[in-house]
Amino acid sequence: MLPSSLLQRLASWCPWLLRDEPKQPVKVLVTGAAGQIGYAIVAMIARGLMLGPDQPVVLHMLDLPKSTDALSGVRMELIDAALPLLRGVVATSDEAEAFRGVSFAVLIGGWPRKEGMQRKDLIANNVPIYQSQAFALQQHAAPNCKVLVVANPANTNALVLKELAPAVPAKNITCLTRLDHNRALGQISEKLGVHVGDVRNAIVWGNHSSTQFPDASHAIARTQHGEKPVRELIADEKWFKEEFVTVVQQRGEAVIKARKQSSSLSAASAACNHMRDWILGTPKGTWVSMGVCSDGSYGVPKGIFYSFPVTCEKGEWSIVQGLEVDDFARSKMELSANELDEERSMAY
Template identity: 45%
Template sequence: MKSPIKVLITGATGCLAYSLIPMVANGQVYGKDQPIILHLMARRVSILEGVVMELKDCAYPLVRDVVVTSDEEIAFRDVDFVFMLASMPRREGMQRKDLLEANVKICAQHGRALACYAKQTVKVLVGCNPTNTCALITAKYASSMIPAHNITALTRLDHNRTVHQLAVKHDVNVKRVSRVVVWGNHSNTQFPDVSNACIDGQPVPFEGHDNMLMDTVIKRGYAVLAARNNISALSAAKGAADHMRDWWTGTDDWVSMGVISDGNEYGVPEGLVYSFPVTIDRETKEWKVVDNIDPDERAVKLIKISADELVAEKQEALIVLQNL
């Protein structure tokens, strides 16, 4: 029997966490033979006690223990994986970047906690908005101990949205779609790119950049928010679970992940967390940016627009944090 891994979910009283916890607990992320010790962190621990009662009542065989806390040291101590969800959520009428000031402060603090208490090999997925810049700030504040490679941002939600839209367009099951890419920021400048997409491994006829599909994907978060009067929770949790599962078990297809840029990929400046197509090695569990795509002129422009936005967000975040 494998020894248990420690998985921390911050913002554990939020609706995203409420959808994610069962996915982690039932073996969907780390495998059906991998025991787990769940660390749930939130400011209001009394609400978490209710979640713990429910978790117990689910009788998940893989869940060996649940630690509930608002204390950073207890939450982050020796963890193997972190889903960073603690944040102020978006409300109708807001852009994701309107949350920057509040959420980068939380990420800076949790970045420091990662450096102080987590395992050096910890794999972190930042899911709070604006996710790319929040992940970058987390990496900056964790950098004394944790490599920036280990801290990633959630754009799998946009990737999954794109896969679904393309499958609907061609009237096929989502499983038959591959080589979709979401480039850039998890914002209105993201570039859902289907120009390399395949169905059953064969390139789909490319009809220029599909503006309708792109528009639907880009506006999907807002459409869900308007319809539900709340942010996407189930689909965001599924994206987070898919992201972590693939990071842990490896990939056959390209997947989109917000990862630290090194300045040599598709004209994106160094030192941003940018969503690229990546593959993940099954043995090393390391991601690698797919480096043999040849974006056309329009794609190059769209990739740059999102990079420019991330440069501006980074500056804004650094100003917010200069006195921290």
């Protein structure tokens, strides 16, 4: 008989080896799958980076009819990759077929913002897209399907989806601010000269826009002397309020300027992080940033989709309560909430 310590290691490294029955495949939808983020994320999902190394998946990929050839090419590559967890691939431009039976949906497809386009026009162009997808979600997805909206404006697209799919619980619809959260962790780790895995509990409050508020007030870093509050390790209030906030807020623009395309790999990775933590749980003592439907916590208006610090357990998220918010943070949080209230009025 194997020693208990070895069994524990096996359970950690290869959980499927100790399970009597293998997990059944689950269906995962990616919209906009022929695009750059979609192309990056489907392989990540099929490798177990989203739902775990023991969870087989059937990928459903949706894109516009004009992208049929490109989508077919993505399907070919997935098959050619011979990924053990991948049990099937559906590539389609039909929403009903794409949403049928899916337990998880990552909505990347949307109307892209073009040069000179105002935010209200972007919102107006996305409403009919999410109206159609809301219908497909209600009619065809599996019960309790969990949804992540990535397409911008992500917070308001998630709101539209919630309003137009009333049969879907609001708690099952979220939007992506994990990319901003990861960017905040990265900036802190670079400032301290530590590995990003040694930094936790940064927060991104608000909208996935230039009004977001990256907050390091409660962040903790692991050093050779143990865990310390980041504000003790970086005694530079100006950096926290100016450079740190600005760099995180404008990181997307900096990436576009550098590579002439928007963030793809990092966005796909963040979407996997978001769903993995939501489904499999956050580590004890750690929170992450997720765009969720506000319940009024921290004075944020109810009903808007706002990025909060959350913990996750057994497939459910909970907003972290009782964190101290100073006047500077409050003013930034209110600015983002006001923007989201304005976006809500534009959408309806």
